[in-house]
Amino acid sequence: MTSAHTVIVGAGFAGAATAYHLARSGASGIVVLEQERLAGVHSSGRNASMIRQIVPDPSIGSLAQEGAAFVRNLPSDWPLLVNFEQNGSLLLASGKEWESLTRDAERARQIGIEVECWSRQRAEQYVKILKGADFDGAVWCPTDGVIDIHALLSGYLKSATSMGTEVRYGGSVRAIDVEDNRVTGVMIGNERVKADVIINAAGAWAGLIGEMAGSVKVPLLPSRRHLFLTPPLPWVDSRWPFVWDVSHELYFRPESGGLLLCPCDQDEMAPGIPPTDDSMIELLAGKVSRHLPEISSIPIKRSWAGLRTLCADGRFVIGWDPKIHGFFWLAGLGGHGVTTSSAVGALATRLILSGNEKSAGDISPKRFMEV
Ligand SMILES: Cc1cc2nc3c(=O)[nH]c(=O)nc-3n(C[C@H](O)[C@H](O)[C@H](O)COP(=O)(O)OP(=O)(O)OC[C@H]3O[C@@H](n4cnc5c(N)ncnc54)[C@H](O)[C@@H]3O)c2cc1C
Numbered sequence: 001m002t003s004a005h006t007v008i009v010g011a012g013f014a015g016a017a018t019a020y021h022l023a024r025s026g027a028s029g030i031v032v033l034e035q036e037r038l039a040g041v042h043s044s045g046r047n048a049s050m051i052r053q054i055v056p057d058p059s060i061g062s063l064a065q066e067g068a069a070f071v072r073n074l075p076s077d078w079p080l081l082v083n084f085e086q087n088g089s090l091l092l093a094s095g096k097e098w099e100s101l102t103r104d105a106e107r108a109r110q111i112g113i114e115v116e117c118w119s120r121q122r123a124e125q126y127v128k129i130l131k132g133a134d135f136d137g138a139v140w141c142p143t144d145g146v147i148d149i150h151a152l153l154s155g156y157l158k159s160a161t162s163m164g165t166e167v168r169y170g171g172s173v174r175a176i177d178v179e180d181n182r183v184t185g186v187m188i189g190n191e192r193v194k195a196d197v198i199i200n201a202a203g204a205w206a207g208l209i210g211e212m213a214g215s216v217k218v219p220l221l222p223s224r225r226h227l228f229l230t231p232p233l234p235w236v237d238s239r240w241p242f243v244w245d246v247s248h249e250l251y252f253r254p255e256s257g258g259l260l261l262c263p264c265d266q267d268e269m270a271p272g273i274p275p276t277d278d279s280m281i282e283l284l285a286g287k288v289s290r291h292l293p294e295i296s297s298i299p300i301k302r303s304w305a306g307l308r309t310l311c312a313d314g315r316f317v318i319g320w321d322p323k324i325h326g327f328f329w330l331a332g333l334g335g336h337g338v339t340t341s342s343a344v345g346a347l348a349t350r351l352i353l354s355g356n357e358k359s360a361g362d363i364s365p366k367r368f369m370e371v
Contacts, residue, residue: 004166005029006352007186007195009173009209011036012044013337014330015201016156017345023163025349030165031195032157033188035172040153042273043203043337046306048227048262049149050242050253051339052089054108054115054141056100059315059363060336065113066343071147079158082151087254088241089144090123092135097247105139116140127240129294135245146242146253149338156341173202176213176327183213183326197352199328204271204307206317206331215321216368219312220332223266224274228284229302232257250287259298263287266308274305310334318344319351319364328352329365 006022008015011034019032036042051071053064071084093101105115116139123138124130157167171188176198178184185194202209204222211217242253249264263284267277281300289296311317311332321327330348333340351360359366 002031002191003029003194004031005195006031006197006199007193008032008199008201009186010034010201010203010205011039011157011167011169012042012201012203013153013156013341014203014333014344015199016153016160017341018199018201018330018348019160019165019167020156021342021345021349022352023160023165025353027349027353028164030160031193032160032165032167033171033173033186033193034167034169037170039157040150043306043308044153045150046304047149047338048251048253048260049146049338050089051084051145051147052242052244052336053113053144053339054089054091054104054139055336056104057314058107059361060340061104061108062111063316063340063343063347064336065108065111066346067340068143070342071152072143074155077159078155079162080151080155082155083148084145086143086145087239088140088142090118090127090241090243091139091141092123092130092133092137092243092245093247094134094136095247098136101139101246102137108141114142127243129235129292130243132293133245134291135247140241144241147338152338152341156345173209173212176209178213178324181324183324197326197328199330199348199352201330203331204309206309206329208271210321210329213321213324213327215324215327215329216365218317218329218331218365218368220309220317221268221312222271222307222309224269224305225308225335226263226265226276226280226284226303226305228261228281228300229255230258230261230298231301233259233298245291248287248291250291258301261288269307271307274307276303276305308335313367316344316363317365318347319360319366322366322369
């Protein structure tokens with residue numbers, strides 16, 4: 001039997017960033033357990049790599065701001081070169097969504113994020129393929145961009161390891177030991193790892209890990225989303241920002257000389273690597289031809305899908321479980337887990353090290369305690 005103080009289940013962005021911040025705060029006895037043979041096999045390695053700060057939910061907005069500031073200015077001892085293309089973002093909307101987007105932009109401005117509201121003419125001049133597109137106005141955020149997710153994820157893990165954290169791959173946590181409503185350890189295969197604190201950073205599996213512990217029931221919904229990559233296209237400018245049409249739920253950005261596009265599909269799915277659905281290319285083609293007429297027909301070279309795990313109320317789930325002592329939730333990061341990773345890891349670290357089972361307000365799992 002091995003002993004740890006803190007076991008983190010999952011080496012995606014949630015688990016890796018928390019290991020990093022815990023280790024950096026001087027915590028010891030941290031073991032990260034990852035069922036795959038390497039990190040980033042699931043959502044953390046299958047996403048669109050965008051750092052986006054303007055979002056409708058204020059609690060996610062401030063974590064996104066803090067997370068974005070971290071990646072723009074990584075600590076000087078960061079172990080890897082992490083490419084961050086700070087090309088900004090352009091969020092488009094029409095009608096009622098344009099009104100809510102301008103409110104989101106105003107809230108972002110109030111917390112210190114640089115934003116500007118652009119006319120559609122200005123947006124069209126900046127990104128030529130928006131000519132004739134269907135939107136009333138655009139919100140420009142110059143400090144957004146696109147990050148090398150693999151280097152960022154590896155950097156968290158490498159730094160944590162250099163500060164004494166152990167990361168173990170290839171073993172799935174299959175049981176959580178609980179005595180008198182307090183966690184005492186986990187089982188991986190036939191091995192028991194004793195622990196005082198267990199952090200549930202298992203992404204799409206977080207609900208199952210919660211069930212193993214007998215925790216409160218958190219309504220987590222893993223949802224599949226597809227991404228499509230074109231071959232290199234002569235008219236794509238690699239300096240374009242990522243462009244997200246929030247009214248028609250479609251986004252694109254430059255990638256490898258071509259475009260990466262997403263039709264923002266959302267289908268509930270069991271945890272795992274989701275199969276791709278051929279009909280999603282039609283969904284994408286339909287949205288592109290209706291809302292981006294300049295590029296109505298584009299070739300697709302590759303597609304893949306990943307899971308975004310959303311809590312039913314759309315908010316993150318971060319904090320101590322109200323039923324099982326020592327069991328900490330770090331789940332439901334939805335479509336924001338890359339951007340917010342450092343802020344989420346730092347918040348979890350503060351809550352864990354404060355020792356008195358403090359709560360993180362409206363993102364705490366306490367909201368699921370039955371009264
Ligand atoms: C198509 C798509 C596009 C996205 N685009 C963006 C974007 O542009 N910007 C952004 O900020 N976010 C984006 N996201 C969201 C982001 O990818 C996720 O929020 C983030 O990766 C979640 O990280 P995680 O650590 O919670 O989960 P994961 O990355 O899934 O990590 C959980 C880990 O836990 C491990 N695990 C599970 N169960 C066990 C067990 N029993 N034992 C041991 N290990 C276990 C898993 O193997 C996995 O590695 C996107 C997501 C998708 C799907």
